[in-house]
Amino acid sequence: MNNRNSDLRPAAGTKASPRELKQERAGHTRRQLLHAAARAFAEKGFPAVTLQDIADRAEVTKGAVYFHFMNKEAVAVAVTEEFYTQLPSVADEVMARQLPPLDAIAEFLLSTAVFLRDNPVAQAGARLQIERNLVNADMPTPFSGFTQLITELLTRAQDEGAWKSTADAATIARVVVAAFFGSQHISWIEHNREDLTDRVQEILDIVLPCSA
Numbered sequence: 001m002n003n004r005n006s007d008l009r010p011a012a013g014t015k016a017s018p019r020e021l022k023q024e025r026a027g028h029t030r031r032q033l034l035h036a037a038a039r040a041f042a043e044k045g046f047p048a049v050t051l052q053d054i055a056d057r058a059e060v061t062k063g064a065v066y067f068h069f070m071n072k073e074a075v076a077v078a079v080t081e082e083f084y085t086q087l088p089s090v091a092d093e094v095m096a097r098q099l100p101p102l103d104a105i106a107e108f109l110l111s112t113a114v115f116l117r118d119n120p121v122a123q124a125g126a127r128l129q130i131e132r133n134l135v136n137a138d139m140p141t142p143f144s145g146f147t148q149l150i151t152e153l154l155t156r157a158q159d160e161g162a163w164k165s166t167a168d169a170a171t172i173a174r175v176v177v178a179a180f181f182g183s184q185h186i187s188w189i190e191h192n193r194e195d196l197t198d199r200v201q202e203i204l205d206i207v208l209p210c211s212a
Contacts, residue, residue: 030068032058034082035120037075042123046076046131073137076128083125084140090115091149101157105150106204109180112146113200116184117193126184147177163208172207179203 036057040049051072055062069075094108116122132139151173157163165172183199 029058029060029064032060033065033068033075034079038079038082038121038124040124041076041079041128042120046072046128046134051075073135076135077137077139079121080125080128080140082121083128084145086119086121087112087115087125088145091146100162101153101160102163102208105153105176105208108149108153109176109200109204110197112180113184113193113196117196123188123193126181126188130185143177143181147173150176176203176207179207 033054037049037054040053040057044053049072051065052062054072054075055065058064065075069078090111091108094104094111097104097107099107116126128135129139129142132142151170154163154165154169154172158165158169167175180200180203183203184193184196187193187196187199
């Protein structure tokens with residue numbers, strides 16, 4: 001079978017062009033900057049971070065930061081967008097298991113809790129959403145895809161007779177998402193998210209015990 005992308009790749013043994021090498025280096029530097037910025041924002045918060053902080057953590061010059069980002073606000077937006085780029089992979093891994101809808105919700109929330117506990121990009125994204133009024137830029141809409149997935153799973157559970165509630169699925173989904181991200185914030189402040197999975201399990205036990 002012919003690979004439709006084969007003409008886009010250099011033949012075996014062919015050296016990359018100077019332009020390709022430059023683009024590769026630029027991409028590597030941008031990833032370094034995003035991860036360095038994520039660690040800085042997660043630890044210090046948007047107001048306290050400077051572009052020099054980010055450059056120092058990434059071990060590049062401040063000029064390299066300006067090459068990729070116009071200002072600190074642009075870095076914050078990029079880090080938050082990276083958070084929302086990575087978050088669906090958590091859902092994809094859970095959905096690939098083809099669990100019953102309520103089990104899928106539980107696994108999704110618990111897996112996301114681990115993601116937030118262990119991943120600096122996730123920690124920065126969550127914190128920057130809290131501090132979004134301090135960022136003079138258009139930030140991504142918070143957790144819209146997250147809420148939509150839980151709504152769809154709750155609707156499936158209702159349709160299959162596995163879950164009953166006096167409230168509609170969209171309302172319950174909004175409550176679950178608000179409780180989840182509120183709990184991660186409190187867990188972060190009090191225990192550096194070490195007890196986050198326990199707090200999420202409490203949410204699940206209270207909000208979704210009502211199976212048919």
